[in-house]
Amino acid sequence: AQRVTQPEKLLSVFKGAPVELKCNYSYSGSPELFWYVQYSRQRLQLLLRHISRESIKGFTADLNKGETSFHLKKPFAQEEDSAMYYCALRGTGTASKLTFGTGTRLQVTL
Amino acid sequence: GAVVSQHPSRVICKSGTSVKIECRSLDFQATTMFWYRQFPKQSLMLMATSNEGSKATYEQGVEKDKFLINHASLTLSTLTVTSAHPEDSSFYICSARDVGTNTEAFFGQGTRLTVV
Numbered sequence: 633a634q635r636v637t638q639p640e641k642l643l644s645v646f647k648g649a650p651v652e653l654k655c656n657y658s659y660s661g662s663p664e665l666f667w668y669v670q671y672s673r674q675r676l677q678l679l680l681r682h683i684s685r686e687s688i689k690g691f692t693a694d695l696n697k698g699e700t701s702f703h704l705k706k707p708f709a710q711e712e713d714s715a716m717y718y719c720a721l722r723g724t725g726t727a728s729k730l731t732f733g734t735g736t737r738l739q740v741t742l
Numbered sequence: 743g744a745v746v747s748q749h750p751s752r753v754i755c756k757s758g759t760s761v762k763i764e765c766r767s768l769d770f771q772a773t774t775m776f777w778y779r780q781f782p783k784q785s786l787m788l789m790a791t792s793n794e795g796s797k798a799t800y801e802q803g804v805e806k807d808k809f810l811i812n813h814a815s816l817t818l819s820t821l822t823v824t825s826a827h828p829e830d831s832s833f834y835i836c837s838a839r840d841v842g843t844n845t846e847a848f849f850g851q852g853t854r855l856t857v858v
Binding site for chain 2: 666668674675676677678681718728729730731732733734735
């Protein structure tokens with residue numbers, strides 16, 4: 633079975649402060665990990681995926697297989713980062729389904 | 743990125759009636775489509791996975807006779823909620839992916855279903 637855990641429902645930070653959104657997963661094989669973001673009144677969209685190893689909008693996430701974590705980080709939060717963030721896992725095999733965490737709402741205040 | 747369109751975005755229906763939700767991939771061929779349900783302030787729960795031209799695979803606890811899924815073409819999948827009840831009221835979201843090219847999954851804007 634595949635499972636994704638996001639322990640924080642809400643994370644509130646000040647503008648310019650560092651951000652870390654936590655994500656832990658459970659999967660027996662080698663998963664693909666993703667972060668999706670949902671801005672207010674918009675559809676869910678991909679923020680980044682671990683295999684790309686890229687930085688999007690200043691966000692990065694490193695897959696730590698030892699700790700089974702894929703935390704999302706940004707050194708300096710911006711107001712426009714306020715949104716709902718979902719960590720997701722896709723296992724191997726033909727099903728290719730995504731399993732989502734419960735999401736963390738990031739609130740960036742002045 | 744690619745576009746996935748859901749229609750309608752909002753629908754109200756009477757108990758006992760059926761309602762159909764469409765999910766279209768506008769600029770790519772979606773070999774696989776996924777249907778999710780999202781309750782208020784909760785995560786997306788996968789209901790079923792549908793592959794073009796074959797029967798959908800339902801997640802445990804999802805009634806296949808109640809939530810009929812048809813994926814007749816590479817650009818269209820439909821979810822029909824049959825004999826709707828108020829407890830079926832929810833936000834339904836589809837996503838589409840071209841498994842052959844290993845693209846990411848793109849999401850529709852969602853459909854808010856209210857059963858009265």
